[in-house]
Amino acid sequence: MATMQDVARRAGVSLSTVSYALSGTRSVSAATRDRVAAAMAELGYTPNAMARGLASRRSRVLALVYPAAERGLGGTVAEFVSAAADTARENGHHLVLWPFRTNQADEVRDLVLQGMADGVLVMEVTLDDPRVATLRDAGVPFTMIGRTRDVGGLPSVDVDFERTTREAVDHLVGLGHRRIAFLNHSEATATEGYAPTFRAEEGFAAAMRSHGLEPLTRRVDESPQAGREALADVLADQPGTTALVTMNEIATFGVLAELQHRGVGVPEQMSVLAIVTSPGVADMSNPPLTTMHAPGAELGRLAVLNLLSQVSGEGSPAAGALIGCTLEPGQSVGPARDAAPASGAAQSPPRP
């Protein structure tokens, strides 16, 4: 393996000049730069990351801590990871995933203190995430994906659940729907303090009340079967329901199957709006779902930029960012079945 010293000899310059030519830290004449580049190419030089890291005290690695073993890695996370990796690369860094469980915060901290990464992105943050305290106390640079109960100025990026649920409700109310049910994540996610479950539930309730409507929410297990049962349950409780907001992809499949089974037309008799969805979900059902797509890519980009600004020690940390979901029209949402047909089909305003 060729070293920088070899390159220097071959190019007839000093070691440090090669270093400057490579990093651009100091100006180097064009002629010298070319000779160095040629020498590097001829020798097949590859810089040594460890040596660079040791000398500069920066690994140029950002770690994404993700409990892959506990949750899988769904489409939204994939988008996030992809965008984060690209953004890191554009800024001269590498994004790596550390598959640690939520209770392995100490190991994450130690790895950063050992210099294996310059900072971490913490995914799937729960309301009372123990990892956050550990990292904060150790002085490890980090950015949360999601938010603890009390964000307290800590750097974070997250889906704007309040806004997303409000827009979902507004959209449906705008189509004349009055009885709208929300099918949330499972009770189990709530038990473990999974924040989106709570934020979306509160957001939905607030949005409904702001229209003078009564929110109906069900927490549903992540399975098609549970979705079917949840639908049955909702219809038993509130037969007049004309629209569903769902934040549970797998259960949504079950809901659609059960609706079809019961001969309830979508969207003629029941609108289904899936929020915070992964890409590609819309087309996995018939009719294609109307969705509000989670901003995975944008969150990934922002999270990395936020972390980099901390790591480089420059600029303001930009404490927190909230991104809403974007509505993507499908064919599962339509006007309420009892909406006045005269007042314009798809855009009928809510009736007072």
Added chain:
Amino acid sequence: MATMQDVARRAGVSLSTVSYALSGTRSVSAATRDRVAAAMAELGYTPNAMARGLASRRSRVLALVYPAAERGLGGTVAEFVSAAADTARENGHHLVLWPFRTNQADEVRDLVLQGMADGVLVMEVTLDDPRVATLRDAGVPFTMIGRTRDVGGLPSVDVDFERTTREAVDHLVGLGHRRIAFLNHSEATATEGYAPTFRAEEGFAAAMRSHGLEPLTRRVDESPQAGREALADVLADQPGTTALVTMNEIATFGVLAELQHRGVGVPEQMSVLAIVTSPGVADMSNPPLTTMHAPGAELGRLAVLNLLSQVSGEGSPAAGALIGCTLEPGQSVGPARDAAPASGAAQSPPRP
């Protein structure tokens, strides 16, 4: 940040003694070892990974290359990752995920050459995977998860599709089924050279023929809707079908929904055996699926051990390992509906 030199001073020994006490490379008296340990604790010493890596020319990092952006990270992969991470840790290494796309082989190679990892696990290997050639030519230690078309002695671990499909067919035939259809992964996976699609298809066909039966296979898109259509298609083609082998989890949900929709009892009138499944899938349907669970954890363990044996330069590389899936009884498989009830319900042999 305390250095090893600080520890040495505090313990009243030399730098090298601290190093030996830490690594165990040379023997150190118990008394000295205790003093060193005490000094490290008092100073809150954390070794510097970069310095260690530079001096030893080993990063103690194993990279798992996974195209997270293209595929998600399902349950099987999660099991794999979890076991691989644990095995790596048990052997003094760290497992990290590199979210590179399949066409980024050069970057993977470069990172290893730069010393960011000692070796790589390549997941989702396709029949003609370009990454394999790149890594082989660069002399980078790697182990494939999956197999290229021609393994050629390269280190790999994989699901034994031939054995799994044979056992699946044997099991069903043993229950009296004669007309068995196989619902495979999608045509799209085949187009991109996804090896399991081919190996399972061939294995199923061979197993059927060995019983003198005609294989019926359908490639099905990964969606519930596609599953429903595939079932309809199979029943139209071969109305006497009494059992399905599926290797497509999402489609399987659709199949079950459609069976229920048509009033076809599972398993009374149709057995469904899902193979190469993720954990937890069985319980996501009603009745719980009978499955053959993919050996994710075992593959993860073996893959890491294989890679470590290459990296440490010791022991034989143990070229390849194939692991079958284990049958996990559920309630979706039963005797064929036209099997002679007299000859013993569940264990009736195939009729000639």
Added chain:
DNA sequence: CCTGTTCGTCGAAGCGCTTCGACCAAGCGC
């Protein structure tokens, strides 16, 4: 023509660790 800058380059001092050879004091057999 002299001083003050700026540009490009160099040498050397680390970064924090591993590892090799050497050394010393015991402990051993004979």
Added chain:
DNA sequence: GCGCTTGGTCGAAGCGCTTCGACGAACAGG
């Protein structure tokens, strides 16, 4: 009591890079 091994320790030489101070040359202004 001799040389020999052995266990425990030390000093020093790197590992391959970044970065700082210094220095000569080219060039500007006065």
